[in-house]
Amino acid sequence: MERDARLEALYHAATRDEPPHALDDAIRAAERAVSSKPRSAVSPFSRSWGVPVSIAAVIVLSVSLVVVIRDEAPEMVKPPRADAPAMSAERRQEPVASDRASSVPEASPPPKPKQSNGIRLNAPQQALRPDAGIRDNAAPPSATQPQKDARAMGQLRPAPSLLAKRSPAEAFPAPGAARDKASASDEQPSLKEEMRRDDDAVGEPKTRSERNQSQAKATPSVSAETKTQRQRELEADSADSTSRARVAAAPESKPAAAAAAAPSVSGTPAKPASPAADAMQGYVDLPPEKWLERIADLRKQGRIEEAKASFTAFRKRYPEHPLPASLKDWANP
Amino acid sequence: MREDITSGDEVLMERFRDGESGAFDVLYGRHKGGLFRYMLRQCGNRGVAEELFQDVWMNLIRARAAYTVQAKFTTYLYRLAHNRLIDHYRSQAGGMPASFDAADGPVLDNIEAGRNSDPAIGADNRQQAARLLQLIGELPEAQREAFLLQQESDMSVEEIAKATGVSRETAKSRLRYAINKLRLGMGAV
Numbered sequence: 001m002e003r004d005a006r007l008e009a010l011y012h013a014a015t016r017d018e019p020p021h022a023l024d025d026a027i028r029a030a031e032r033a034v035s036s037k038p039r040s041a042v043s044p045f046s047r048s049w050g051v052p053v054s055i056a057a058v059i060v061l062s063v064s065l066v067v068v069i070r071d072e073a074p075e076m077v078k079p080p081r082a083d084a085p086a087m088s089a090e091r092r093q094e095p096v097a098s099d100r101a102s103s104v105p106e107a108s109p110p111p112k113p114k115q116s117n118g119i120r121l122n123a124p125q126q127a128l129r130p131d132a133g134i135r136d137n138a139a140p141p142s143a144t145q146p147q148k149d150a151r152a153m154g155q156l157r158p159a160p161s162l163l164a165k166r167s168p169a170e171a172f173p174a175p176g177a178a179r180d181k182a183s184a185s186d187e188q189p190s191l192k193e194e195m196r197r198d199d200d201a202v203g204e205p206k207t208r209s210e211r212n213q214s215q216a217k218a219t220p221s222v223s224a225e226t227k228t229q230r231q232r233e234l235e236a237d238s239a240d241s242t243s244r245a246r247v248a249a250a251p252e253s254k255p256a257a258a259a260a261a262a263p264s265v266s267g268t269p270a271k272p273a274s275p276a277a278d279a280m281q282g283y284v285d286l287p288p289e290k291w292l293e294r295i296a297d298l299r300k301q302g303r304i305e306e307a308k309a310s311f312t313a314f315r316k317r318y319p320e321h322p323l324p325a326s327l328k329d330w331a332n333p
Numbered sequence: 334m335r336e337d338i339t340s341g342d343e344v345l346m347e348r349f350r351d352g353e354s355g356a357f358d359v360l361y362g363r364h365k366g367g368l369f370r371y372m373l374r375q376c377g378n379r380g381v382a383e384e385l386f387q388d389v390w391m392n393l394i395r396a397r398a399a400y401t402v403q404a405k406f407t408t409y410l411y412r413l414a415h416n417r418l419i420d421h422y423r424s425q426a427g428g429m430p431a432s433f434d435a436a437d438g439p440v441l442d443n444i445e446a447g448r449n450s451d452p453a454i455g456a457d458n459r460q461q462a463a464r465l466l467q468l469i470g471e472l473p474e475a476q477r478e479a480f481l482l483q484q485e486s487d488m489s490v491e492e493i494a495k496a497t498g499v500s501r502e503t504a505k506s507r508l509r510y511a512i513n514k515l516r517l518g519m520g521a522v
Contacts, residue, residue, distance in 0.1 A: 007465070010458075010465050012484070014461075014463065014466055015374075015466065016366075017370050019365055023387060027390045030394065031361075031390075034395065036354075
């Protein structure tokens with residue numbers, strides 16, 4: 001029904017139209033032009049290897065990025081410290097609270113302090129430090145602070161600043177000592193001990209000066225920033241002691257003056273210490289000029305014994321340093 | 334349904350898609366006449382037919398990378414031609430011919446008897462051929478297209494339906510109307 005042989009024969013006999021040759025040539029030329037363009041632009045190598053090479057490059061970049069991030073991650077979480085290995089050793093001795101164990105990986109290797117890459121991230125470090133909020137916002141721990149607070153702080157990692165104040169013997173106790181501490185207390189004993197010791201340290205000038213001295217010896221690689229801060233503290237303490245000494249009567253006994261010179265924040269009585277040793281230990285970290293100024297001040301105040309002891313220590317430490325005119329008479333005893 | 338997709342045209346087109354320029358020459362040689370006549374009969378203007386013819390082949394060249402064998406090559410080729418033709422119709426002042434909108438096309442049961450009743454036309458083949466071409470030109474576009482696709486590419490009703498984007502029944506109806514009219518016009522009823 002849909003075909004008619006007679007019509008078909010008549011139609012094919014009637015129509016023999018063909019496109020002109022010029023049109024044929026134009027179409028064939030266009031085909032060659034279009035077909036040859038992509039073939040020349042895309043080489044067989046890139047067509048066959050382009051995708052695999054791209055995928056491999058992406059994988060390599062991703063893996064290297066992950067490795068770099070993994071290396072940098074501990075630095076971002078924990079501030080780089082020279083005492084990190086010792087800290088982790090100490091922490092391994094402590095009984096681990098369940099929630100702390102889940103948040104801080106105990107077996108993680110100590111972060112290596114890297115100076116070369118220039119990535120320091122100080123603000124994030126402060127933010128990520130578990131004790132940052134406690135140190136910045138909370139008041140300094142006092143003897144009357146509730147035990148609850150100390151326990152809550154015990155859940156967290158002790159602040160590096162707390163550790164930095166302590167002598168190496170206190171900050172990095174021997175494993176046996178730490179084990180003894182752990183067994184002596186119920187929960188988080190070493191941290192509680194640290195808290196208590198920190199409180200005591202505020203009121204004990206002798207311990208503080210000893211700490212300064214021993215830390216200066218034990219950690220010579222303390223950063224300049226920390227040193228400057230400590231110097232500022234010492235200067236403030238010294239200024240305080242000087243003013244207190246001036247307030248105190250001049251004919252007062254020397255031990256009393258030395259006791260007054262010691263900073264006593266918490267009001268606890270200072271341990272009796274020899275003034276010469278105090279004077280010597282307090283000025284060890286000062287620059288020589290400042291030290292000499294202090295010696296001259298002591299001499300002017302009539303604290304001759306302290307001044308001489310300090311001067312002797314100064315000469316031991318800086319034998320070739322030129323002396324001011326006020327102290328030249330002591331140069332050749 | 335005749336789906337002989339293993340015929341040579343499809344293979345040639347795949348080879349052309351893969352960069353073999355010689356395959357295109359073979360394909361072009363095989364189908365250039367039928368496609369050109371299809372365009373010529375549909376447009377009625379040689380210049381426009383040449384332009385549309387060239388456009389169809391250029392579209393095929395550009396789209397070769399996306400070609401996959403889903404039907405006969407002729408169905409693919411005339412589908413491109415049909416689409417180009419529709420674009421041409423739409424760009425004209427008259428717009429799309431009405432015959433493409435009607436499912437079965439205009440009902441013209443009788444072609445004027447006076448046209449095909451002249452016995453002198455039937456006597457001369459050349460005159461009959463000219464008469465046939467005239468009648469083809471007078472067919473509605475959709476019916477003419479169905480007839481031309483059948484004659485130039487040897488398509489079945491299903492393939493015509495696929496190439497023109499209509500249902501099989503619509504294609505069959507258009508083709509039936511076209512043949513009936515041509516028979517009537519040629520005095521063969």
